[in-house]
Amino acid sequence: MRVLSGIQPSGRLHIGNYFGAMRQHLKLQAEHECFYFIADYHALTSNPSPSEVARYSLDVTMDYLALGLDAEKTVFWRQSDTPEVTELTWLLSCVTPMGLLQRCVSFKDKVAQGLSPSHGLFAYPVLQAADILIYQSNLVPVGADQKQHIEVTRDIAVRFNNTFGEVFTIPEEHIIESVAIVPGTDGRKMSKSYGNTIEIFEPENSVKKKIMKIVTDSTPVEDPKDPDKCSVFALLKLLTSPEELAEWENRYRSGGMGYGEAKKRLAELMIEFFAPFRQKRAELENNMDHVKQVLADGAERARAVATKTLVQAREAVGLGG
Numbered sequence: 001m002r003v004l005s006g007i008q009p010s011g012r013l014h015i016g017n018y019f020g021a022m023r024q025h026l027k028l029q030a031e032h033e034c035f036y037f038i039a040d041y042h043a044l045t046s047n048p049s050p051s052e053v054a055r056y057s058l059d060v061t062m063d064y065l066a067l068g069l070d071a072e073k074t075v076f077w078r079q080s081d082t083p084e085v086t087e088l089t090w091l092l093s094c095v096t097p098m099g100l101l102q103r104c105v106s107f108k109d110k111v112a113q114g115l116s117p118s119h120g121l122f123a124y125p126v127l128q129a130a131d132i133l134i135y136q137s138n139l140v141p142v143g144a145d146q147k148q149h150i151e152v153t154r155d156i157a158v159r160f161n162n163t164f165g166e167v168f169t170i171p172e173e174h175i176i177e178s179v180a181i182v183p184g185t186d187g188r189k190m191s192k193s194y195g196n197t198i199e200i201f202e203p204e205n206s207v208k209k210k211i212m213k214i215v216t217d218s219t220p221v222e223d224p225k226d227p228d229k230c231s232v233f234a235l236l237k238l239l240t241s242p243e244e245l246a247e248w249e250n251r252y253r254s255g256g257m258g259y260g261e262a263k264k265r266l267a268e269l270m271i272e273f274f275a276p277f278r279q280k281r282a283e284l285e286n287n288m289d290h291v292k293q294v295l296a297d298g299a300e301r302a303r304a305v306a307t308k309t310l311v312q313a314r315e316a317v318g319l320g321g
Contacts, residue, residue, distance in 0.1 A: 016191070
């Protein structure tokens with residue numbers, strides 16, 4: 001099975017990214033043919049500075065490589081290094097009903113968050129469909145709340161195939177293994193837009209400071225505490241063994257423990273878990289030629305597939321004959 005996914009270079013990656021999508025992406029390498037790309041075309045919808053797009057693209061590449069991406073097995077590249085996808089986007093746009101795009105809730109959500117309602121933001125589901133279809137993808141990893149993205153892609157692909165002939169593989173969603181929402185330092189979902197993240201590779205002292213500042217309630221030390229309502233406990237779930245987690249739950253419910261104790265243990269676990277990845281990340285920072293070569297090699301492999309599909313699509317609609 002060919003698996004495809006992309007990640008936007010919109011900032012330094014945080015532990016919510018890792019325990020959400022990234023960890024699943026890395027697991028899928030062992031079982032499938034994986035195509036993962038840095039979605040820098042998509043990132044432009046949020047109007048980043050040019051220097052940020054370039055810098056964060058390299059950061060994302062180093063992060064994935066440090067965390068275990070196998071560049072020999074997995075195709076990993078920058079979206080903009082395969083310009084074929086933009087031409088396919090236009091071909092797909094010509095069969096995509098306005099009503100389909102108007103029903104996409106993501107556009108409304110992003111505008112509500114303050115993004116400019118540009119054509120790129122409105123029509124991004126078509127570019128997303130092109131990303132998926134141009135590589136003849138079978139599976140697309142998504143969270144359960146993102147199924148609409150794949151449904152739109154399937155709808156566009158079926159419309160194109162029904163109109164011009166069978167060109168595209170119809171993809172299926174691969175629901176990412178259920179993970180509780182990773183809370184940020186303020187208790188809300190961890191997100192760069194909230195400024196509440198703990199970055200995967202930020203300095204250890206900064207990690208400790210952020211963890212010690214995680215918002216908790218004012219329950220006195222001697223009183224029982226509800227672990228199910230505590231962000232610190234939610235993060236402990238991601239890092240500790242079931243046996244140790246059970247001990248922490250018992251301590252929460254029994255009382256006599258301050259949140260500071262749990263925070264200190266969380267900091268230890270966080271630093272210990274990412275330590276080997278941190279070392280690899282440092283090595284990559286000193287070998288940028290290798291990092292850039294990974295992207296160049298990935299783009300070459302991706303374009304070989306994309307070009308073949310685009311030729312089929314062009315011929316199907318009557319172009320280039």
